[in-house]
Amino acid sequence: MQRSFTGSEILLESLRRQSVKVIFGLPGGAVLPLYDALYSAGIRHLMMRHEQAAAFAADGYARVTGKPGVCLVTSGPGATNLMTGLTSSLMDSIPVVALTGQVPAALIGKDAFQEADTVGMALPSTKRAFLVRNAADIPSVIQQAFQIAVSDRPGPVLVDLPKSVLMEKAEASYPAGGGADHPRRLREWNEGEIRRAVDMILESNQPLLYVGGGVIASNASGELQEFAELAHIPVATTLMGLGSFPSRHPLSLGMLGMHGAYATNTAVCHSDLLIAVGARFDDRVTGRIDGFAAHARKLQLDVDPAEINKNVPVDLALVGDAHETLQALVAEIRRRDRLSIRPERHQWLQRIESWRNEHPLEYDKYSNIIKPQYVIEAVSQIASEDAIISVDVGQHQMWTAQFYNFRQPRTWLSSSGLGTMGYGFPAAVGAQMAFPDRQVIAFVGDGGFQMTLNDLATIVQYRVPVKIVVVNNRSLGMVRQWQEIFFEKRYCDIDLNFSPDFVKLAESYGIRATRVEHRADVSEAIRESLSDREPRLIDFWVDPTENCYPIVPPGASLAEMLVGPPQFVLEEEALDDLWAV
Amino acid sequence: MQWLLTLESERDPIVICRLMNIFRRKGLSIETMALASKPEGYSCITVVDTPGTDIDHIFNFLRRTEGVSNIACYRHEPSAAASFLFVESNDHPESINRILEAFPESKIIFASHGKYLFEVRSASHLPPNISGLAEPGFLPLSRFKTSREHSQMELVGAMSS
Numbered sequence: 001m002q003r004s005f006t007g008s009e010i011l012l013e014s015l016r017r018q019s020v021k022v023i024f025g026l027p028g029g030a031v032l033p034l035y036d037a038l039y040s041a042g043i044r045h046l047m048m049r050h051e052q053a054a055a056f057a058a059d060g061y062a063r064v065t066g067k068p069g070v071c072l073v074t075s076g077p078g079a080t081n082l083m084t085g086l087t088s089s090l091m092d093s094i095p096v097v098a099l100t101g102q103v104p105a106a107l108i109g110k111d112a113f114q115e116a117d118t119v120g121m122a123l124p125s126t127k128r129a130f131l132v133r134n135a136a137d138i139p140s141v142i143q144q145a146f147q148i149a150v151s152d153r154p155g156p157v158l159v160d161l162p163k164s165v166l167m168e169k170a171e172a173s174y175p176a177g178g179g180a181d182h183p184r185r186l187r188e189w190n191e192g193e194i195r196r197a198v199d200m201i202l203e204s205n206q207p208l209l210y211v212g213g214g215v216i217a218s219n220a221s222g223e224l225q226e227f228a229e230l231a232h233i234p235v236a237t238t239l240m241g242l243g244s245f246p247s248r249h250p251l252s253l254g255m256l257g258m259h260g261a262y263a264t265n266t267a268v269c270h271s272d273l274l275i276a277v278g279a280r281f282d283d284r285v286t287g288r289i290d291g292f293a294a295h296a297r298k299l300q301l302d303v304d305p306a307e308i309n310k311n312v313p314v315d316l317a318l319v320g321d322a323h324e325t326l327q328a329l330v331a332e333i334r335r336r337d338r339l340s341i342r343p344e345r346h347q348w349l350q351r352i353e354s355w356r357n358e359h360p361l362e363y364d365k366y367s368n369i370i371k372p373q374y375v376i377e378a379v380s381q382i383a384s385e386d387a388i389i390s391v392d393v394g395q396h397q398m399w400t401a402q403f404y405n406f407r408q409p410r411t412w413l414s415s416s417g418l419g420t421m422g423y424g425f426p427a428a429v430g431a432q433m434a435f436p437d438r439q440v441i442a443f444v445g446d447g448g449f450q451m452t453l454n455d456l457a458t459i460v461q462y463r464v465p466v467k468i469v470v471v472n473n474r475s476l477g478m479v480r481q482w483q484e485i486f487f488e489k490r491y492c493d494i495d496l497n498f499s500p501d502f503v504k505l506a507e508s509y510g511i512r513a514t515r516v517e518h519r520a521d522v523s524e525a526i527r528e529s530l531s532d533r534e535p536r537l538i539d540f541w542v543d544p545t546e547n548c549y550p551i552v553p554p555g556a557s558l559a560e561m562l563v564g565p566p567q568f569v570l571e572e573e574a575l576d577d578l579w580a581v
Numbered sequence: 582m583q584w585l586l587t588l589e590s591e592r593d594p595i596v597i598c599r600l601m602n603i604f605r606r607k608g609l610s611i612e613t614m615a616l617a618s619k620p621e622g623y624s625c626i627t628v629v630d631t632p633g634t635d636i637d638h639i640f641n642f643l644r645r646t647e648g649v650s651n652i653a654c655y656r657h658e659p660s661a662a663a664s665f666l667f668v669e670s671n672d673h674p675e676s677i678n679r680i681l682e683a684f685p686e687s688k689i690i691f692a693s694h695g696k697y698l699f700e701v702r703s704a705s706h707l708p709p710n711i712s713g714l715a716e717p718g719f720l721p722l723s724r725f726k727t728s729r730e731h732s733q734m735e736l737v738g739a740m741s742s
Contacts, residue, residue, distance in 0.1 A: 123599050124606065128647040131595070148647055186645075305641035 004169040007135030008037035011099070011161065013172065014142035015043060018179050020070050022433050023099075024048050024057035028074025029114060030101030033166040046433065046462055049454040051078050053426035055085020056415075056452070058096045060430030064388055064410045066219065068095040068149045068180055069430060075101045076114030079160075080121065084420060087125040089156040091417025092240060093217055095149035095180075096156040097142075098126075104164035105133065118160045127155040132162070135170035143178040151184035153304040154217055186303055187320035189328075197299055197316055198332045204273035204297075205344035207233045210256065210285075213240030213416070214278015214302060214322050221245065221409045223326035224277065230333055232345040234352055236264045238279050239397075239416040243406040253352065254361075257285040258552045259398040262359035265550070265558040267352050268293050276300045278322045281311040282417070291557025301325045359563045361402050363546070370519050372396060372471045372542040375526075376403045379441060379469060382526045386411065387439040388431045392424035392448030394478040396471035398548045400443050422451030428466045429459060439467065439530060446472040446496050456509040459535040467529055468537040470502050473544040481547045485566060486554065506537040513537035582633050583612070583657040585626065585667055585722055587691060587698065588643060589650050592622045596648035600625065603646065607631075607639055613669060617693040626691045626698060628667065628720065636725065644728050651729055655722035663721035665690075666699040670718060 005013070011034065015023075022044040027035045038045055048054040051073040058069030073082050079100040089096045103112040122129040128148050130141050138161075145157040201207060215224050221244050228235050228251050235245045236256040245252055253264040260268075268274070274296040279285070286292040289312060298314040300307070301322055308317040318325050363373040376399050383389075389404060390413035391397040397414060406412055413431060415423035428442035449470055459466050476494040483491050506513035516525045516538060529536040550561040565573070590596040597616065604611060604627075614627040631639065636654065644652045655665055666687075670676045677697060681687065684701040691698040 119595055120598065123595065123602050129595060130593075152645065304645060306638055306645055308637070308641060310638045 002171040004171050006033065006037065007132075007138055007161070007166040007168050007170065008034040010135055010138045010170065010172040011142065011166070012037055012041045012043060014139045014174065015070065016041075017174060018142065018146045019067070022046065022061065023070045023072050024054040024061070024430060024433075025072030025099075026051050026054055026074070026078060028078050028101060030075035030078075030103060030163045031072065031161070031166070033163060034072070034099075034101070034161070044433075045072075046429070046458060048426065048429075048458055050452065051081035052085050052422070053429075053452050053455050053458075055082050055089070055096065055098065056420075056423050056426035057430030057433070058098070059085060059089045059092075059094050059423075060390060060413050060427030061434045062089070062094050062096055062430075063413050063427070064431045065434045066217075066410065068097045068146055070097050070099065072099040073101070074114065075103055075118065075163075076116045078114075079116055079118040083121055083125050084418075086122065086156045086158065088415045088418040088420045088423065090125055090127070092415065093154050093213060094156070095154040097145050097149055098122075098156060098158045100158060100160050101166070102131070102160045102162040105162040106164065108162065119158065122158040125156070126158045129158040129160065131160045132165050135165050135168045136172065138165070139172055139174045143175055146180040147178050147182060147184070150180045152186045153214075185321045185324065186305070187324060188305065189318040189320050189325065193316065193318055194328045194332050197318060197329060198336065200273055200297060200299055200316065201231055201233075201275070201329070201333070202336070202341070205342055206271050206348045207231070207273040207275060207345075208267055208271040208293075208296070209233050209235040210238070210268070210274055210276045210279050211235055211241040211244050212238040212277065212279025213244075215241060215244040216409045217278065218303065218322040219409070220278075220321075220323035220326050223323055223330065225249070227326050227330050227333075230330060232341055232349070233275070234267060234349060236260070236268065238282065238285055239401055239414060241279065242401055242414075243409045243412040246408070247404070247406045251349075255401050257282075257558070258287065259402065259548055259550060260558070260561075261356070261361050261402070262550055262561065262563050263352055263355035265552070265561055266355045269295075269557075269559045270351075271296045274298045276302070276314070277326070278302060280307045283311075286312065286558075287552045287560075288555060288557040291559060359550075367543065368519055369543045370516065370522060370540055372473070372540070372546055373399050373403050374519060375469065375471060375522055375540045375542065376400050376443065378522050379443075379526055380405045382523065382530060383441060384439050387441055388413065388428070388435065390414075390424045390428035390431060390440065390442045392442075392444045393419045393421045394445045394448060394476070395473070395481065395546075395548045396443050396445045396477070398478075399471075421445075421448035423448070425449060425452050425466070425468060426455050428468075429455060429464050432464045432466050436465075440465075441467045441469060443469045443471060445477060446470055446474060446499055446502070447476045449502070450499060453505070456506060456511060456535075460510050463534075465533045465535050467535070468506075470537065470539045471542055472502070472539055473542050473546070474499070475544055477544075477546075478548070481551075484547070485551070485562075485569065489572075502537060502539040511535050511537055513539065515539040515541065517541045583628060583630055583720065584636055584725070585628050585655040585665075585698070585720065586640075586643070586652065587624070587626045588652045590623045590625070591648045592620075593648060594623075597623055597625070599646065600643075600649065603642065604629070607635070607642070609639065613696065615691075615693045615696040617691075624691065624693075626693070626696060640726050653727040653729060654725045656725045658721050658723035660721075662723050664701060665722040665724065666701050667720040667722060668697045668699065668718060670695055670697065676718070
């Protein structure tokens, strides 16, 4: 006779069968039976201080491992608090499995205490949302959830678990196969299309690779590098694509788009073939669409057919996993003999280099006031090659994208599509749980950090040695920059001078912390902070007037980017200097 | 521009909710819709108005949506190239008989709540005495895209009322 188990026990066994090692969560009434079973389950649980942070931590774990991150919260407010995190994961195609408690099945729809329509709310924020009706269904639902999360274009999946289901006893039958180890991989291209794509590539004089997070999701960085080197094609990455191609590689152009470098955006404008790989022609990348790569034929590689022709029409689409598709392109180019690569490619690369020399990414390196870019470059030079970098949202995020030397994939965590302030710190916690021995550094702004800094308690409680770098400009810097440039300096509610003393705050949690106000002290503070395996915080007081350039103004094309302050800002600054004299 | 979409979903009603939400978010103007229930799931047929530039994306978005399967998309084809006919005949069931008489080899692909989708041989065979095809409620169509391999099995709705 088969033994019966509670729904909670069946759930935990299902999670073990998906190789889940850690869960990020927060207990509450509806999930009490599950936490009771978790007490002796052998799966590690980190109690985060807010459900949104639990979702971000699961997202961070997933980004660095490629495996689904798991978060667990209670019903009602626990579930509603989760939604921002899940939406962020959906936008960035990150595999997360969210487990939410629900009121007992008999009370669903009766407006019971802490009841919310979690599955209904999760509809637009997840790939799929399940409500489990019977404990016996848990194994197959969990298996489906993990498989859906990692299949094709990855994303979050929610499983809503009524308390009665968690308590009910059932005989469990665990289906073989499936789950996260058996992702589905869509492939719709045929050999003829691969040949056509290679024709386009070989005919092009000025090709450009435009690479997004899809390359990282499909673990195709090696194939990308092989392809780029074989065909002599420069590589521009999106914010999500950072790390997919080494930043200092001779073919690397860094990030394109709204804060892309001059050479990168100019190369997009002059390219005659744009090869998009795992990228979705996001508005922050394209600027005004009719000006985006207007002279280029377009070849798009994407696993999601819905991305084809969504924002920008393409000449040829190869729908499939980036890893497999790039392999096929490399094989076809090799078959044709690499000597067929046009010599014009070298002239194209030289032209790009001249644009790079014309307007490099730069800032005042000798200012005694700390420039935020200097902090990022210093961390980049001192941190380990495999350090994991997590960022919040705003100016510091863009400066990190511009100035950090990314050497390998799955080392960059950023809420890129949704742009969620408060993401950086809890995501770093998730990443550190995946790799306890690697350096994990969270760059946060003083604005975003205040949205999730309550998890300082979490890193102390569980001894998670995340290093927090506060890029403190005493304002909502990106908003201030926009108000300065595009709203005639009508600064409205961007002042963060009334923030807490982050050093004292960290110390009150038992975290060693230091404030740095002079450029000369930056490197030593970073070295000292990275020297141990404890959580640390450095509060860098940076130039509050520094702006992030280049910037593509709203509604403008990439060609219309501002590489520095517009004339009226320069004139007003000159007047200010005059008055100061 | 008018398009007709047919699709099937799993039995979980949340998938249909997701579908409605996708239609709303993608800005599809729903002109008519029928939903039929089967033991294994739901089948849905809907006529929408949306620019031709968007339909590729919508078709692909629907076909990769979890829980949704077997999508077909037909474009309004007011010419001899039409090979499908959508009929709404809530109040005039005799119009169905007229279609069946005019196209004896036609196949009913979907029938539910007074909404019918026929596959006909070709509108070029249209007998001149069949009137009313230009009236509201008759929509000649040609297949634009399908995720199925065999047109005959594109979608079989519940044969009700």
